[in-house]
Amino acid sequence: MHHNKTNRVNLMTEFSAQEIGALRRQGIYRQRQKDEFFLRIRLPLGRLTSSQLDTVASVVDETERGRLELTTRQSIQIHGLAFDTIPRIRQTLEEVGLFSLGSGGKAVRNIVTFYEGGPFAGEAESLTRHLNETFVAKSLELTLPHKFKVAVGESHRAGLLFNDVGLLPVQREGGLRWQVFVGGGLGSKPHVAQLLPVEVRGSDVSSLLVAILHVFIMKGTLNQRLKFLVQSLGLEHFWELVREEWTVPVEDPVTSPSSLETMGSSETVIVDVPDSSLTTVQLYKLASVARRFTQGNIYLTSNRQILLRDVLPEEKEALLAELSTVDLATPEPIHWIACPGRTLCARGLIDTQLRQSILNTLREHRLVWEKIEGMSIHLSGCASSCARPQVADIGITGIIDKQNPGIPSVTVTVGGGLDGEWPVLGETWRSPIKVEDLPTALLIILENWLEKREGQETFRQTYLRRHREKGSHRIQEGRTVSE
Structure with missing residues (x-):
């Protein structure tokens, strides 16, 4: 790795608000370290080819940190960049089809699609590809009040209810x-x-979507998301405005092919990325594995996991053995998602690299440790929710404790999730909690769960049952899921 700071320019001076907005639309953000920046790259369908992985690895290798961050919008971020190196890096990435425009700021962000392999998987992927080629391309010319996020998925596991627009397929008589x-x-x-x-x-x-975006531009408030506009107008009035703007095309077929045509009895291998980041060595290994065992691609998910498709069953063991050499195939009892946190992000309030201290505490309590298989814990350094803590079994969000502002503190939520027929937001368990007390707090939560657990219930199932017993309303009011 080349950890070279000699060519850094001194950029301690502040940018104007207009300049910051322009940089963010290009995917360029200043880090907590004033002379360092990160670059976000949007990945349609979350897809990276083996050659793109090689190029990204070479770029990451030139950074001090030597790690690539994964995001919950199936994008990637390269941290620790000197400002004057970014044009060259962008050119290098663009030469292999990787672009940063529209990945940040007041823009239509990377459209998320959730890979489930159900009956409408091909349609979901084809629509996402089509929208990237049409809607997203048109939107880059527009000035928006705020960022605009779209999700496409076969079910609510795609987070459809927590995006500006969510798209869910249903089968009807007419198709x-x-x-x-x-x-x-x-x-x-x-x-x-x-x-x-x-x-x-x-x-x-x-x-x-273009019509919805036009209403957002005309009626939305600067620096406020679409959710506030829908709330203030009411759904009925909002829909009336959208209909006035909507021109249905005579012919605009979804012709973008799906890449879900699999080879015979091939499998999809899911790889967890516990720290939500990849080293240069891991990136080069993924490129090699993609070439050898798949059709040359990897796919990032909104859960910050990696999918390797079209793996032949007889080669799966060899693939996992290859990944294990770079610590990518080690089974984890807990699914972790963590943002970069205070270490890198200017908004971060806490250090999010808490996984090991939490695991160490839980390992000391065997009865708890043996029951936590498959749990999700999401850590977000601030209320921006980049790690989506509200929809995890246990969510941790960095906050400022008004009584003790100098002490790193968090809010902990429990019982959230997107899986199954009942997506719910987590409920606040306690706030504030000192970061140093967090491992003990999580142990208490898990011990309380084991006391309330019935049979072999998962953490999520126990909380869903409790919601039903309390008569809580489903968050999808009315008819929001296909019947």
């Missing part, structure tokens, strides 16, 4: 249609998306 949810979002003030009174053909989705 496949898409339900459209609007006004969702997480952050410090989570909103659950509402279902528009329309079901549209895949060929009409792009034009509908």
Whole structure:
């Protein structure tokens, strides 16, 4: 690795708000370290080819940190960049088809699609590809009040209810249609998306999204997400405005092919990335593995995992053995998602690299350790919710304790999740909690769960049962899932 700081320019001076906005639309953000920046790259479908992985690895190898961050929008971030090196890095990445424009700031962000392999998997991927080629391309010319996020998925596991727009396929007599949810979002003030009174053909989705975006531009408030506009107007009035703007195309077929055509009895291998980041060595290994065992691609998921598709069953063991040489195939009892946190992010309030201290505490309590298989814990350094803590079994969010502002503290939520027929936001367990007390707090939560657990219930199942017993309303009011 080349840890060379000699060519860094001194950029301690502040940018204007206009300059910051322009940089962020290009995917360029200043880190907590004032003379360092990170570059975000949008990945349509979360896809990286083996040659792209090689190029990314070579770029990451030139950074001080030597790690690539994965995001929950199936994008990647390269940290620790000197400002004057970014144009060259962008050019290098663009030469292999990797672009940063629109990955940050007030723009339509990378469209998320969730890979489940169900009956509509091909349609979901084809629509996502089509929207990237049509809707996203058109949106880059527009000035928005705030960022705009879209998710496509076969079920609510794709987080459809917590995006500005969520798209869910349903089978009808006339063919496949898409339900459209609007006004969702997480952050410090989570909103659950509402279902528009329309079901549209895949060929009409792009034009509908353009209409929604136009209403957002005309009626939205600067620096406020779409969720606040939908809330203030009411769904009915919002829909009226969208219909006035919506011009349904005569012909705009979804022709983008799906890449889900698998080879015979091939399998998909899911690889967890516990620290939500990859080293240069791991990136080169993934490129090698993709060439040898797949059709040359890897796919990042919104859960910050890696999918390796089209793996022949007889080669799976060899693939896992290859990944194990770079610590990528080690089974983890807990699924972790963590943002970069205070170490790198200017907004971060806490250090999010807490996984090992938490694991060490839990390992000391065998009865708990043996029962936590498959749990999810998400750590977010601030209320921006980049790690989506509200939809994890246990969510941890960095906060400022007003009584003790100098002590790193968190809010802990429990019982959130997107899986199954009942997505829910986690409920606050306790706030504030000192970061130093966090491992003990999680141990108490898990011990309380084991006391309330029935049979072989998972943590999630126990909390869903408790919601039902308390008569809590499902967060999807009305008819929001296909029947």
